[in-house]
Amino acid sequence: MTFRHPSPTLAMTVLCGLLVVTGIGALALGATGFGFGEVFGTQTSSSLARVVITQIRAPRVVFAMLAGAALASSGAVMQGLFRNPLADPGLIGVSSGAALGAALVIVLGLGELFANWAVPLGGMAGGLASTALLYGFSTRNGVMSTNTVILAGVALGAFSGALIGILIFRANDTALRDLTFWTMGSLAGATWTRIGLLMPFLIVAALLIGTLATPLNALLLGETDAALMGYRVERSKRLAMLGVALATGPVVAFAGVIGFVGVVVPHLVRLMTGPDHRIVLPCSALLGATLLVCADTIARVIAIPADVPVGVVTAAIGAPAFVWLLARAERPDAPS
Amino acid sequence: MTLDIDAVSCRIGGRLLLDDISLRVPSGSLVAIVGPNGAGKSTLLRVASGLIPADAGRVMLDGVCLNDMTPERLATRRAMLAQDSPLRTRFPVRDLVRTGLRGIPAKEAEMLIAEVLRRVGMAEFVQRDVLSLSGGERQRVHLARVLAQLEAGARSDTPGLLLLDEPISAQDLARQALVLDIARSHVRRGGACLVVLHDLNWAASRADTVIVLAGGRICATGPPRAVLTPDMLAQTFTVAAPRVHLHDTTGRPFVVPHDITSALAAETENKDITCISP
Numbered sequence: 001m002t003f004r005h006p007s008p009t010l011a012m013t014v015l016c017g018l019l020v021v022t023g024i025g026a027l028a029l030g031a032t033g034f035g036f037g038e039v040f041g042t043q044t045s046s047s048l049a050r051v052v053i054t055q056i057r058a059p060r061v062v063f064a065m066l067a068g069a070a071l072a073s074s075g076a077v078m079q080g081l082f083r084n085p086l087a088d089p090g091l092i093g094v095s096s097g098a099a100l101g102a103a104l105v106i107v108l109g110l111g112e113l114f115a116n117w118a119v120p121l122g123g124m125a126g127g128l129a130s131t132a133l134l135y136g137f138s139t140r141n142g143v144m145s146t147n148t149v150i151l152a153g154v155a156l157g158a159f160s161g162a163l164i165g166i167l168i169f170r171a172n173d174t175a176l177r178d179l180t181f182w183t184m185g186s187l188a189g190a191t192w193t194r195i196g197l198l199m200p201f202l203i204v205a206a207l208l209i210g211t212l213a214t215p216l217n218a219l220l221l222g223e224t225d226a227a228l229m230g231y232r233v234e235r236s237k238r239l240a241m242l243g244v245a246l247a248t249g250p251v252v253a254f255a256g257v258i259g260f261v262g263v264v265v266p267h268l269v270r271l272m273t274g275p276d277h278r279i280v281l282p283c284s285a286l287l288g289a290t291l292l293v294c295a296d297t298i299a300r301v302i303a304i305p306a307d308v309p310v311g312v313v314t315a316a317i318g319a320p321a322f323v324w325l326l327a328r329a330e331r332p333d334a335p336s
Numbered sequence: 337m338t339l340d341i342d343a344v345s346c347r348i349g350g351r352l353l354l355d356d357i358s359l360r361v362p363s364g365s366l367v368a369i370v371g372p373n374g375a376g377k378s379t380l381l382r383v384a385s386g387l388i389p390a391d392a393g394r395v396m397l398d399g400v401c402l403n404d405m406t407p408e409r410l411a412t413r414r415a416m417l418a419q420d421s422p423l424r425t426r427f428p429v430r431d432l433v434r435t436g437l438r439g440i441p442a443k444e445a446e447m448l449i450a451e452v453l454r455r456v457g458m459a460e461f462v463q464r465d466v467l468s469l470s471g472g473e474r475q476r477v478h479l480a481r482v483l484a485q486l487e488a489g490a491r492s493d494t495p496g497l498l499l500l501d502e503p504i505s506a507q508d509l510a511r512q513a514l515v516l517d518i519a520r521s522h523v524r525r526g527g528a529c530l531v532v533l534h535d536l537n538w539a540a541s542r543a544d545t546v547i548v549l550a551g552g553r554i555c556a557t558g559p560p561r562a563v564l565t566p567d568m569l570a571q572t573f574t575v576a577a578p579r580v581h582l583h584d585t586t587g588r589p590f591v592v593p594h595d596i597t598s599a600l601a602a603e604t605e606n607k608d609i610t611c612i613s614p
Contacts, residue, residue, distance in 0.1 A: 083424060218435050222422040225478075227387060229436055229485060230411025275425045 008279045011272060015286035019065070022290045026061045026297040027053060055192075063190035063198070064296040064310075065289040067255055068265075070202055070247040072288020075262030076269070076280050077209055080216035081240045082146050088262035089248040091153045092241055093130035096160035098252040099183060101126020106178045107167040119182070120194070123253030130156060131245040135238075144237050146223075185258035185311025187296050194254055201250045208243035212236060213277040220275060258311045260318035261288050271325065291318075337398060337413065337497050337528045338362045339384060344393035346376075346383055353379045355552040357393070361497070366519055366529045368543035370536055372573055376552040377532040378419060381501050384530060385416045397497060411438070412489030415482040416499035421474070427466045429458065429477050436485035448487055452480040455518060457511065471506040479503060479515065486527070495527030502532055516542045536591045540564055541583075548572055564589045 005011075030052070071089060078087040090096065105122035134156055138148040164179075171179060215236040218226035227233045252258075265288040266280060273279045295313040302308055339361040346354040353376045361367045369377045382388045384395055386402040395402045397413050405413070415436070423432075433449045440448065453459045456476040466474055479500075486496045498519060504512040516538055519529045523544075533539045539546050540560040548556040548563060550572050556563045561582070569578040569591065579592040 083422065214438075217431070220423060220425045220427065221432070221435060224387065224418055225421060227407070228385060228411070228416050228418070230408045230438065232407055274431070275427055276431055 005272065005274045008273065011279065011283055012286065015283055015290065019286055019290045022293045023061055023065065026293045027057050029297050029301055030057055059192050059195055060187055060190040060296065061293055063195055064187050064293045066198060066202055067251045067258065068261055068288035068292025069285035070205065070251050071258060071261040072265035072284040073209055073281050074244040074247045076266035076284040077212060077216065077240050077244055079266050080219060080277055081237060082150060083220060085267065086263065089244050091150060092244060093134045093153050093156045094127040094245055094248045095252050095257050096157040097130020098123040098127035098249060099257055100160040100163055102182055103164045103167045103179055107171045107175045120253040124249050127249035127252055128245055131241060135241055143234060181309060182256040184309035185256040186307065186309045187255050188307050189254060198250050198254065201246050205243045205247035208239050209281060212240055212243065213281050216277040256311065258314055260314045261292055264318045264322045265291060268325065337494055339497050339528055339530060340396040341384060342394045344383055344390040344395060346379055346388065347391050353552050354383065357554060359547060359557065361528045361530050363526055363528050364523050365544045366523045366531065366542060367545045367547060368539035369530065369532045369547045369549055370539050371549035375549045377549055378501050380549065381416065381499050381530065381532055385414060385499050386410055411485060412493065414497035414499060415485040417479050417482045417501060417503050419501045421478055423466060429464050429466055430462045432466050432477055433481045433484050436481040437488050440488050448484050452483040452487065455483065456480045457514060472508065472511060475506045495522060495525050498522050498527055498529040500529065500531040502534060504535065504538065512538060536564060540589045540591065561589050564591055
């Protein structure tokens with residue numbers, strides 16, 4: 001079986017083009033029905049159109065791009081680090097911890113504190129605290145056991161789920177609705193201010209993750225071989241967890257739990273480009289951004305005037321597409 | 337490149353796996369470690385590589401303690417082929433070999449990859465998926481990666497230390513010779529090689545020094561002819577009546593694990609063949 005992949009430059013150019021086209025399309029589509037001309041200034045824009053485009057659609061599209069890129073590249077890091085195709089950013093407890101943090105804020109009725117920042121702040125704190133807890137639990141004498149991370153991550157997720165269950169039991173109707181919506185994921189709350197708050201986290205995470213491409217390639221061969229080739233395995237594992245927590249925590253805190261992007265996108269990219277993380281990481285970010293913008297646009301327009309949670313769309317479209325792709329990739333005559 | 341292991345002991349999970357081991361692998365020398373299963377051979381190799389720290393004693397490369405070398409520097413001076421690899425991802429052969437190369441210009445890396453793959457007899461597999469290869473082919477691709485790592489390190493230095501843990505376990509007869517000839521060629525160019533082998537005859541025919549390890553201690557060390565004696569084999573490997581012949585041309589020992597003549601006689605008399613306890 002030989003490899004026939006497009007060149008990295010071609011793959012990245014195509015994905016960049018796709019992202020631009022998707023972004024323009026997403027700006028043009030929405031509940032208010034402005035046409036392309038109004039959106040892109042060939043006709044005189046009304047002030048309403050300008051407000052809708054610049055203050056509602058544009059931040060939402062940008063937020064979807066950033067969130068999709070963060071979740072997908074984090075998923076690629078996790079799958080490489082754990083050498084496990086089912087790994088996703090949630091594995092290190094970010095999602096479950098963030099869900100618990102947000103649920104606490106919602107159910108205790110603190111949601112309107114700090115000018116409505118309490119839920120995302122609670123989510124962020126919960127996500128980062130839970131990752132730190134998992135790291136501490138899985139590390140002995142400076143060596144982090146990836147197996148323990150996986151198993152403890154599952155246990156932590158179940159425990160967080162139980163605590164959220166208790167909170168749901170205690171919640172009133174309003175809190176229950178907020179909580180349900182949050183756990184299904186939604187980009188409806190995207191604003192330029194929130195994007196501004198998200199950016200520092202994502203920039204630091206991108207810098208960290210950017211240094212991991214070559215070590216992750218070596219780690220595919222196992223920790224022993226990576227160490228023998230001179231890679232600082234423990235440092236790479238710590239940086240990977242930190243990068244993923246910084247990329248995913250704030251996204252989950254603002255947008256809730258958006259499933260499937262972190263698992264599916266790296267798979268799709270590897271089918272296209274092969275396993276080299278120097279290509280998989282940037283391509284995952286680009287494809288993740290594109291797919292989440294698509295999913296969010298569908299979420300916005302599929303049930304106008306209602307706004308369907310984007311997590312529902314990613315799962316509904318992602319799951320069958322993923323199964324079809326896997327079945328196709330496993331065929332003996334399929335190109336790698 | 338000279339490896340010095342000085343009074344090294346290693347305890348893992350409460351078990352003493354290496355007990356006061358001292359040995360030297362000088363430049364231009366191939367040293368084989370043999371011994372029964374669980375003797376501590378792989379542990380010794382892992383300690384020699386710096387992968388696991390010794391509880392006592394020192395491991396030095398050219399007089400420099402491994403603890404005083406950065407991981408990056410160490411990787412240019414020694415490379416190790418482990419017994420197996422947990423690789424589960426589809427990976428082109430070329431990219432797998434490339435992981436052993438760091439800081440090499442792309443063009444030079446391509447030439448080096450082609451060269452090491454040719455040496456291990458895998459040149460035509462450069463585009464293949466590693467997971468689609470047989471166990472023996474996969475083992476040789478990993479050997480190519482290890483050789484590439486050492487070659488890259490030797491660009492600005494002398495040839496380094498090659499550590500091989502059962503490198504012929506998955507190879508057919510011709511490829512067993514190929515792999516050990518590659519090791520010999522490395523030491524001929526001034527490198528050093530420490531190899532764990534189960535096949536005593538390959539150890540006898542290719543090694544300059546044979547070290548017999550049992551229960552975490554060195555039982556015997558020296559040239560193959562001095563070490564591979566019937567008494568030593570009977571005691572260390574608990575095999576029945578081992579016979580040691582000498583090769584007509586090289587004078588190196590050749591081991592038959594049990595006495596074929598007595599085995600046939602025992603079979604004729606319908607007797608069981610039992611192992612002799614040391």
